[in-house]
Amino acid sequence: xxxxxxxxxxxxxxxxxxxxxxxxxxxxxxxxxxxxxxxxxxxxxxxxxxxxxxxxxxxxxxxxxxxxxxxxxxxxxxxxxxxxxxxxxxxxxxxxxxxxxxxxxxxxxxxxxxxxxxxxxxxxxxxxxxxxxxxxxxxxxxxxxxxxxxxxxxxxxxxxxxxxxxxxxxxxxxxxxxxxxxxxxxxxxxxxxxxxxxxxxxxxxxxxxxxxxxx
Numbered sequence: 001x002x003x004x005x006x007x008x009x010x011x012x013x014x015x016x017x018x019x020x021x022x023x024x025x026x027x028x029x030x031x032x033x034x035x036x037x038x039x040x041x042x043x044x045x046x047x048x049x050x051x052x053x054x055x056x057x058x059x060x061x062x063x064x065x066x067x068x069x070x071x072x073x074x075x076x077x078x079x080x081x082x083x084x085x086x087x088x089x090x091x092x093x094x095x096x097x098x099x100x101x102x103x104x105x106x107x108x109x110x111x112x113x114x115x116x117x118x119x120x121x122x123x124x125x126x127x128x129x130x131x132x133x134x135x136x137x138x139x140x141x142x143x144x145x146x147x148x149x150x151x152x153x154x155x156x157x158x159x160x161x162x163x164x165x166x167x168x169x170x171x172x173x174x175x176x177x178x179x180x181x182x183x184x185x186x187x188x189x190x191x192x193x194x195x196x197x198x199x200x201x202x203x204x205x206x207x208x209x210x211x212x213x214x215x
Contacts, residue, residue, distance in 0.1 A: 001087070001112070001146055001169040002059075004191040005032040006212050009061065009171060011195030012036050015043040017051060024056050026205050027198065030212065035089075035193060037063040046083040053084040060086050061171075065116060067091035070101035077105040089114045089148055092135035096142060103142060114146040114171065115139040118156055132156070136163045145169060151180025151192065161188040182215055 010027065012034050014020045020040060040048050041062075053060050062085040066073045077088055090102045090113045102113050117135035139147065145168050149160040152174035161170060172189035174180040175197070182192055194211060201207035 001190075004059075004171075006030055007186055007191050007215065008208070008211065009033045009035050009191050009193045010198060011063075011173065011193050012052075012199070013039045013195050014199060015039045017044040017048050020048070020052065021055070023199055023204055024052055024058075027208050028056055030205075030208050032057075033059040033061065033191070035061045035063045035195075036085075046079060049080070049084040060084055061089065061114065062087070063089045065089055065091050066098070066102055067094050068098065069094075070097050073098050074101045074105055077102045078109075081105065081109040081111050085111065087112050087114055087146065089116050091116050092138060093131055096138055099138070099144075100142060103144070112146060113144065114148050115144045116148040117160065118150055118153070132160070133163060136160060140164065146171075148173065149189065150174045151182075151185040151189065154180075154184055154188070157185065157188045182211060186215065 008031055010031050012020055036049060049060055052058060062080045064076060066076055066088060080088055088102060090099055092099055092115050106112050117132040147164055147168055147170050149157045149170050149172055151157060151172040157172060170189040171191045171193055172185050173193040175182050175185060175192045175194050185192055198204050198207050
C-alpha cells in the first residue's frame, strides 16, 4: 500500500450516508484513506462505498473481517471490489484456503487485502493472541504485504512488525478512545486507524488537526 496522507485512516463507522458525507467534507483536506465497515454498508448498502469514493477520491478499505469458507469469502470479496473497495480486511484464523480465496479475487480486480491476526479489544487476547504469530507466518507464506495490528497493545504491535519486516505495511486500530498512543504507534505502524475520536467529536476538523499536531 502507498503512504497514507498524515499517516491516518478514518474509521467511518457511522450508519447514515448523509452524516458520513458531511464528515468526509469536513476533514477531506487531512486524509486520503477511509475504512468502511458493516455499520454503514448494512444500513445504506454497498452503494455507500462508491458514493464516498467517487466524490472524495478516497482509497477505501472495507473492514468486513472476512471469516467464512472460501466460496463465501470469494462472493463477498467480488461484490466489494466491484462496488469500489480497494482493500479488504480478512481474518486469518480460518486458514490459508479462506484467505487465498480473497487474495485470488483481489488479484483479478487489481486490488489487495489486509490480513488481520489480532484485534484491539480486550477479548481478542482470549483466543487470537496465541494464534497471532502463526497467522502472520501463514500470511508471509502467501506473499501478503499488508497487515492489521493493535495500537493499544504496543508489545504485540512491535512483535508483529518484527515478524513481517520493514517491507510490509501495517495499519493500526485502537488509537485514542481505546487507549493507543499515536506517536508511539507510528514507531511500528505505517498508519493509524482513528474513528470515534474524530466522528464523535463536536468539531471533527479540530479533532483531526489536534491528532496530527500530536504526531
